[in-house]
């Protein structure tokens with residue numbers, strides 16, 4: 001793929017105080033764009049100064065949510081190298097999402113090439129402070145200027161970069177989560193396994209209401225029986241019960257196949273700890289908590305890596321896990337995954353792709 005680069009003539013000041021970066025609020029000097037149309041396929045791969053897009057008011061993505069995205073990070077090592085974590089996983093997942101939503105697929109090699117080109121151009125934006133990273137947000141969206149919805153004729157692939165601090169500014173402190181009892185996020189045959197804006201639109205109301213009640217995230221149950229635990233907000237859910245790590249199986253297509261989830265399961269299995277990927281009822285969690293067998297619970301995803309769950313509100317009652325403190329195994333998983341990501345530990349699983 002040939003990428004035409006137009007450098008930003010007015011580069012911005014880098015944020016002086018990296019502790020105030022937050023997540024996804026500041027963007028770098030450049031972005032990647034590539035156009036697709038039904039006759040020519042993908043063309044005009046380019047890196048241009050970061051700035052507003054010009055869209056038709058009839059743009060398909062705005063009206064019908066024909067949009068899929070990804071989220072990954074670039075990390076700065078102590079030696080000053082910049083590296084990515086499993087970018088081909090993101091590339092392949094984006095392909096699966098695009099296939100389901102009906103936007104054109106980007107070839108996984110082109111995806112990784114585009115990410116590498118953009119991150120290496122903006123490498124000075126990868127922050128230096130421990131726990132920070134450069135968040136990479138690729139997106140494909142339908143861009144027909146036609147309110148009639150037919151087979152898509154135009155689409156855009158775009159990548160933007162946001163230097164980011166720790167996802168939870170309060171650090172690895174346990175969060176309070178709340179079972180959502182009325183809205184559902186995904187059902188079998190739906191789009192739950194894709195990373196698409198529509199899934200977030202479906203879950204937004206519950207998230208806002210939970211936040212207003214003092215809960216950081218919603219715990220989603222399955223959309224049909226409302227019995228089985230699925231995900232927590234934008235993270236996959238894991239429990240440590242009776243010495244085993246248990247996480248919902250992906251079989252029904254209603255759960256996002258997280259790359260952090262996959263990496264943690266590989267790590268846990270390599271440590272000889274039993275893993276169960278299966279259906280888990282909310283009742284089983286409540287029973288385990290009441291019997292004192294629920295050792296730890298955490299959400300996992302690229303943004304936060306792991307987020308310990310300290311309290312769960314379900315069926316009119318609040319349950320406390322591990323005394324409302326981060327559990328030792330949750331901390332261990334965080335330490336292991338992040339030390340590979342930041343190049344402090346050997347890349348023994350072959351997860352790292354160097355940028356520069």
Ligand SMILES: *Cc1c(COP(=O)(O)O)cnc(C)c1O
Nearest residue numbers: 234235236256258259260301302
């Ligand atoms: C992105 C995402 C996750 C986590 O996936 P990672 O690849 O680990 O970042 C989990 N659930 C939802 C709904 C997501 O969008």
